Amino acid sequence: MxxxxxxxxxxxxxxxxxxxxxxxxxxxxxxxxxxxxxxxxxxxxxxxxxxxxxxxxxxxxxxxxxxxxxxxxxxxxxxxxxxxxxxxxxxxxxxxxxxxxxxxxxxxxxxxxxxxxxxxxxxxxxxxxxxxxxxxxxxxxxxxxxxxxxxxxxxxxxxxxxxxxxxxxxxxxxxxxxxxxxxxxxxxxxxxxxxxxxxNRPIGQLDQAIRGLGGGCFKQPIAVDGPRDLAFLGERLEWLRERLNQLEQQKTQFLRHISHELKTPLAGMREGTELLGDRIIGPLTPQQDNVVKILDTNSRYLQKLIENLLDYNHIQTGVELNPEPFEMVELVAEVVAHYRLSATRKNLRFQLPDEEWHLVADRAKVRTALDNLVSNAVNFSPQNGWIRIQIRVASDHQVLDIRDQGPGVPEGERTQIFEPFFQGSTPRQGHLKGSGIGLSIAHECIAAHGARLTLGDNCDGACFRIEWPMAKAAS
CATH class of the missing domain: 1.20.120.340 (Flagellar protein FliS)
Structure with a gap:
């Protein structure tokens, strides 16, 4: 030896x-x-x-x-x-x-x-x-x-x-x-x-280990074969990997715990708000009705944040797909219907696709992605604007575009827009601030199917594009 x-x-x-x-x-x-x-x-x-x-x-x-x-x-x-x-x-x-x-x-x-x-x-x-x-x-x-x-x-x-x-x-x-x-x-x-x-072998092993740590991969043990100083550096990276893995597990456990703990009182708040809104306890004055609407809006937003945290936590632990056949146009209409009330308040118009697109995929994951994309379009669209959702065929891909008339994404932030917890410099409409994980969740849900979620050219607002390979769409 x-x-x-x-x-x-x-x-x-x-x-x-x-x-x-x-x-x-x-x-x-x-x-x-x-x-x-x-x-x-x-x-x-x-x-x-x-x-x-x-x-x-x-x-x-x-x-x-x-x-x-x-x-x-x-x-x-x-x-x-x-x-x-x-x-x-x-x-x-x-x-x-x-x-x-x-x-x-x-x-x-x-x-x-x-x-x-x-x-x-x-x-x-x-x-x-x-x-x-x-x-x-x-x-x-x-x-x-x-x-x-x-x-x-x-x-x-x-x-x-x-x-x-x-x-x-x-x-x-x-x-x-x-x-x-x-x-x-x-x-x-x-x-x-x-x-x-x-x-090059030990240097390549160090480079691969550092890239893995930077990419959030903490499962693969790090071992460097080479001179003693580089091997010692590999041991320190292995210690760092174990420490980061422990912190990641603690973070995941904390998110799971805090999300479930928040859902219990939130359910009581939502139920009480709905009782007030349905006039079960009696009629409301205009001022009281306005307060109930504010409570309902904020509780729904808080529920959305909690759901995003749960989705993000689930994605970080590994995405498991349960494919089933469904119609994409129907799913788009279902997601848009969920945001009709918010769109009505801003006088937004939706232009929905009428092309047929039969897809075999995890319907819940695709719905989560569409929900975050439509929510992003609604939040950044100006008053009296429109949101256009189009389906078309391009070469060997099926393409779905979601366009809005918002301010778009600055050129310097286009490469970071899908990173977790990244919040751009462009202000969103309304007084509520986003969590910065919606687009990251959408990106991971689409990528898990072998498809791509990208940011199109800024023409008149933002354009988020889902490119789904034909072979993946039919399988």
Whole structure:
């Protein structure tokens, strides 16, 4: 099992070393090949120069020896014989050095034959010094010079062989460098991919965890695999997730509790208001009737807020759909009828669709969405305005538009309009302030069916658009 790096810096350094290692290996191998070629070429030059110099020296000494043999043949002077002896020792020494540097058997045989003949000549002169023996030695120098020329040719051939060997070594080194470069490239690329993955994986896990927390997803545990500092950061995020999850559960429980606690006294208030409004306890004066209407309006609004809180709490815990077939036009008319009284007070006119739209969906969820959208249109519409609800087919979508003549949504708030508890800067008509969760509930109810609730272009007021895929509408 690989040890975990202590920090991201250590991981980066290790990745850098790992990626550069193949390149450093290739550079080292290239350097070794170059040093080997340089050494081989230096040896070739040195050996070639040495062989050529020795061959030339042998040739010159042999000329001197032949001249001394001729002089001794004529003069028979012992001093000339002594000089011949010195030349013989010199040439023997140089032939020995040539023999040591010669590589081929044929060249060595030539050297040995030349040395043998020179030794025989010297032995002849040494044992029987005289003109006759000197003449025989002079005659033998013809063959000796031929062998010397052959020796020069052998030295030249040796240089050619060294050059050929050096050329082969260069070609071999080039092939090795090409093979190493061909291998090092993919290996380096593979190591780059691996190290990039090792670096990006914990960062990606942190990014995913932070996005999940920001999006309100507290169920998925957070675990970060990577350097210890990033793993520790993942542990702190896991602690934060657990804490947020606890707070979310407490909030959900609180909303459920407070909503149900408010509904009980509200039911008594609504019942008392209805009794007063129905004149069960007796006739009312105009002032009393006005107070009853105010109580009825505010109690209905409070009931709407409580229902929104319950719907929001239910959506946060997970939307469960109970699909059933129904007619969208009938559902729209049902929702609009609920707001007839509020619309009459503001002298609003509704333009309802007459197109048929048979839908299979959770009727209660769709009604909740329409209820919040129509409520929003009524609250923001001016006196004597109109609210138009249209149904049409666009490409592979069924579209429902709810338009009003209100002030619309400012450009800077269009991306936030469906966020929970967001209240825009545009004031709504009336003295009651909204809760900011109606549009969020509508958005979640529509999205749970695989459809979309969007905000259309602001032409003359606001336009909320439901885009329902045909496949979803028929399923």
């Amino acid at each position: 690989w040890p975990r790096p202590r920090s991201l810096v250590h991981l980066l350094l290790a990745s850098f070393v790992l990626v550069t290692l193949p390149l450093l290996t290739a550079v080292y191998q290239a350097d070794q090949s170059m040093q080997q070629l340089v050494g081989q070429s230096r040896h070739m030059v040195t050996a070639g120069i040495e062989a050529a110099r020795l061959s030339q020296d042998v040739k010159e000494i042999l000329v001197d020896m032949e001249r001394r043999a001729r002089q001794f043949q004529v003069l028979e002077n012992p001093q000339i014989l002594a000089l011949y002896r010195g030349d013989h020792e010199r040439v023997s020494h140089k032939l020995t050095r040539l023999h040591q540097s010669t590589e081929t058997t044929e060249d060595r045989a030539t050297l040995e034959q030349l040395q043998s003949q020179l030794n025989a000549n010297w032995t002849l002169l040494q044992e029987q010094p005289g003109a006759e023996q000197a003449a025989r030695v002079v005659t033998g120098f013809h063959n000796i010079h031929q062998q010397a020329r052959a020796l020069n040719m052998a030295a030249a051939n040796q240089i050619d062989r060294e050059l050929s060997s050096l050329q082969q070594a260069v070609e071999h080194s080039q092939q090795q460098l090409f093979v190493h470069a061909s291998l090092m490239g993919p290996i380096t690329l593979l190591l780059i991919v691996i190290t990039t993955f090792l670096i």
